Amino acid sequence: DIVMTQSPDSLALSLGERASINCKSSQHILYGPNNKHYLAWYQQKPGQPPKLLIYWASTRESGVPDRFSGSGSGTDFTLTISSVQAEDVAVYYCQQYFNSYSFGQGTKLEIK
Amino acid sequence: EVQLVESGGGLVQPGGSLRLSCAASGFTFSGHWMHWVRQAPGKGLVWVSRINRDGSSTFYADSVKGRFTISRDNAKNTLYLQMNSLIVEDTAVYFCASPIFSTDGANGAFDFWGRGTMVTVSS
Numbered sequence: 001d002i003v004m005t006q007s008p009d010s011l012a013l014s015l016g017e018r019a020s021i022n023c024k025s026s027q028h029i030l031y032g033p034n035n036k037h038y039l040a041w042y043q044q045k046p047g048q049p050p051k052l053l054i055y056w057a058s059t060r061e062s063g064v065p066d067r068f069s070g071s072g073s074g075t076d077f078t079l080t081i082s083s084v085q086a087e088d089v090a091v092y093y094c095q096q097y098f099n100s101y102s103f104g105q106g107t108k109l110e111i112k
Numbered sequence: 113e114v115q116l117v118e119s120g121g122g123l124v125q126p127g128g129s130l131r132l133s134c135a136a137s138g139f140t141f142s143g144h145w146m147h148w149v150r151q152a153p154g155k156g157l158v159w160v161s162r163i164n165r166d167g168s169s170t171f172y173a174d175s176v177k178g179r180f181t182i183s184r185d186n187a188k189n190t191l192y193l194q195m196n197s198l199i200v201e202d203t204a205v206y207f208c209a210s211p212i213f214s215t216d217g218a219n220g221a222f223d224f225w226g227r228g229t230m231v232t233v234s235s
Contacts, residue, residue, distance in 0.1 A: 040221035
């Protein structure tokens with residue numbers, strides 16, 4: 001099974017600061033024939049279902065603000081929020097869908 | 113508008129059974145894989161099960177294998193999760209989800225989610 005490990009578990013930033021959330025997979029999640037990393041990022045606010053932000057490691061979902069971006073390759077991936085806004089307070093999860101499906105443990109983003 | 117609406121949750125005793133449903137609308141249900149994902153109170157997301165387009169292929173997390181059965185009725189645009197031999201650790205909100213636009217043709221990230229239905233296993 002592929003284990004997804006996120007860091008940090010939580011972070012507190014001031015409005016306008018840059019947020020970086022890391023995700024490490026225990027195995028490579030690159031599918032050779034289409035050269036895509038099967039890695040997604042979700043945002044979940046209290047009482048709501050998760051919302052897809054990024055898929056194929058770096059493709060932004062339609063309607064997601066461009067301050068959200070995804071990067072990485074191999075087994076190391078990053079979700080970056082270029083300038084944190086109040087509405088970004090949430091828990092963020094990475095997910096691999098390359099071999100079965102598994103989520104990271106989540107990273108809680110708060111505003112200082 | 114794509115909609116996924118779960119139902120069927122509730123309180124059940126350990127060892128009991130429950131069947132969850134997920135009614136789909138706004139897209140060609142029969143053209144997409146469907147998934148169940150659960151979230152225990154205050155905890156993270158855990159993938160539970162997947163079914164392919166015509167229901168001929170199913171896949172389960174080890175924690176529910178042999179106890180849960182995923183199925184679908186494409187004529188009714190509905191996904192199901194039959195849960196048997198329930199244990200306390202199955203207590204969670206159960207979401208149905210699907211990769212609709214974010215796919216490689218079949219597999220993909222979950223771009224649409226229902227709001228979930230709560231299952232509580234307790235004596």
